[in-house]
Amino acid sequence: MEHLYDILNQVDGYIYPNEIALQWGILIVLYPYITGLVAGAFILASLERVFKVKVLRPTYHLALLTALAFLLVAGLPLISHLGHPLRAYEILMTPHFSSAMAIFGFVYLWYLMAVLLLEIWFDYRRDLVIWSQQSTGIKRRIYKILTLGVTDISPKALEWDEKLGYIITVIGVPSAFLLHGYVGFIFGSIKANPWWSTVMMPVIFLLSAMVSGIALVMFMYMVISRIRKVKIDMACLDEIGKFLFLVLILDFTLESLDQVHRIYEAEESFEILHLLVTGKLTYTLLIFQGLMGTVIPLLILGFFRISLPEEKVRKPLYFLASSLVLFGVFFMRWNVVIGGQLFSKSFLGFTSFKLGMVGLEGFWMALFWMILPFMILSLLLWLLPPWKKQLG
Template identity: 35%
Template sequence: MSKTVQRIVWVAAIVGFVVGLYGLWLRVSVGHQAANYGSYVPWGLWVAGYIYCIGLSAGAFLMSTLVYVFRIERLKSIGKLSLFTALVSLFAALFMIWLDLGHPERAYKLVLNTNFRSIMGWMIWLYAAYFILLLVELWFAMRADLVACSDDAGLRGKLCRFLSFGKTDTSEAARTADANILRVLGAIGVPLAVAFHGGVGALFGVVGARPYWNSGLTPIMFLVGALASGGALLTFVVAFWGPKVGSEEHRKVVVFLGQIVLGLLLFDLLLEWAEYSISLYSAVPAEAESLRLVLFGDYWWVFWIVHLLIGAVVPILLLVFRGRSVGAVGLAGALIAITFLSVRLNIVLPALAVEELEGLRTAFTGPGLTFAYSPSLMEWLFFIWTISLAGLGFLIGYKLLPIVRTKEVA
């Protein structure tokens, strides 16, 4: 079954990449005019896609700390896989938000002219630190295996030889040193991941003008959502990409991951209930209007069907009643991870799709001066392209790098 799923993902990624190229072309040639976000709904699918991918990355990374920092023996074999998943998700997130800018060529100003009073100003530095940490950590996690695969024939051997950067010592002492470095790096990574993803939540949470975002719970929900969705993605990846697919050892890892994800998902739903029920009960207009859009607006099905039914009820049933089956747990992980985009869309859009002042909707017309938003063709295609690119990056990296293979080095 693992091979079939892998093949489906390969085909989906290639098709998505090819079809999505048109979206990239539109973004480069026509630009923001081909988008449906604008002045009243200034952030759309790409911003939602960015927080979606960054959440997947943070979640997958925090799972890796279970291995390297907390040294949970049962999960030892998936450390590299979770780091690599975090890396490709981070790439997708940053690429998407980069081309969401009105002037992507000025992105360097984020570094040279950072405003540290802006949460967004902090993000660029936190991402840079996180990106470097991920690369270094992944290298130390793979180092002994890079040495081991250096003798392989062809491209893989050459790549392994190059990436080991001449550090070929794989003695017990050297590997213990690696493990200690990994522990330190992972320990730095925990507060860093909490800071950057809690930071993304705070980026929304601090906006007083949007009562739907303006809550102390927002950063917390971002973190728990990241853990649930990133953990789910990792569960899906581990279920079908290994290591040692088919073995009893592999099944135990997947089952354990499934249980963690179940707990995280339930906690996330609890926070969601807290946020929604409290706001709806008090029914202060601006926030209640946003929630009305989520629950009963034109896109009610995004919440009820995509998020609650496919993204929560079905996976919970799978995890509770079929929690011992690798296929069922993997499927549950995939469903949660994929549908989590609906959660992110329902964070970004409803806050923006309500009038800030009565009468604004009809006061003036023009492109972008509307509160009705659904992503344009360009937005969907570019989103699909970026996700597919990251997917291909994962699949190719998986083929070439020793991400699951652990050779016992003599």
């Protein structure tokens, strides 16, 4: 009983006993963040392929590989949070329509197997065949396996690659929207929690996913160009900046409208949410997400729409804007996941959350899951370098 009195020090007002400790920590913050990056990166890639925005060509393959690298990691924070990796398959073995997470397993599988892997395969098949003939040793063997034995690179076969890849991308666009809209649904459908329960949640999640994914590809493109010591295609960067600006406006307005709606309705939960926003979430919501993650990037990107300064000014500002957006969207997830658990269902009290450094739910663990996709991406870029693809 004594330890209960110690814990009660971190509580304000009246809360129920099972609300003292947060069930979902930083790993659950990472999960919608990483999934969002996947969906956003894929949508940027589809702009080039389906909507024929040719100027985005230099980032097309990078966007696809980024989406794959992050998708492979997206589920891992969840599994490490649950702590029983050997049981992870069970959710897929006996799914039930009443389980939102089980259905997510299938949305995820569909997107990974039927969309992303196939699209990349169709896209790279000819290069895989050529590379499997040119390279030696282990790389040659890997390329051979990746061709799946389809080594026909006659014009007719290549035409089929193009056609089938295109169909997959067209299917992929709604799939990517569905994937991340569904993450929003998982939060938005929790009617017991007034901070989460809004029909806007899937839309807001989707738009912030697009924002973060586009910013990530922009960021990666600049970093990789720097490492490879090649010139950045400024027309491409400006075009990404234009889309980022557009989606950021949509995201910002929808999120603001959602809040305006909440404030004007002022339901019974409003008082506690007001205290939450002006108290525990001041830094993460108003400063990190609002000011740094949204307003400053909007001002930078909006300024470029009015007058385009010279290249050496634009480059660092694009870099700054994309980093700030990535930072801000992380805190958007944080405010949803952590914020939604800080207040009591009684609407009369708060608990608090302190992120530990070590441990399975700590900062270092989260950092590991955040670094892993970048390592996978470097491996993918080494194996399937977009810049070595034959122009066709």
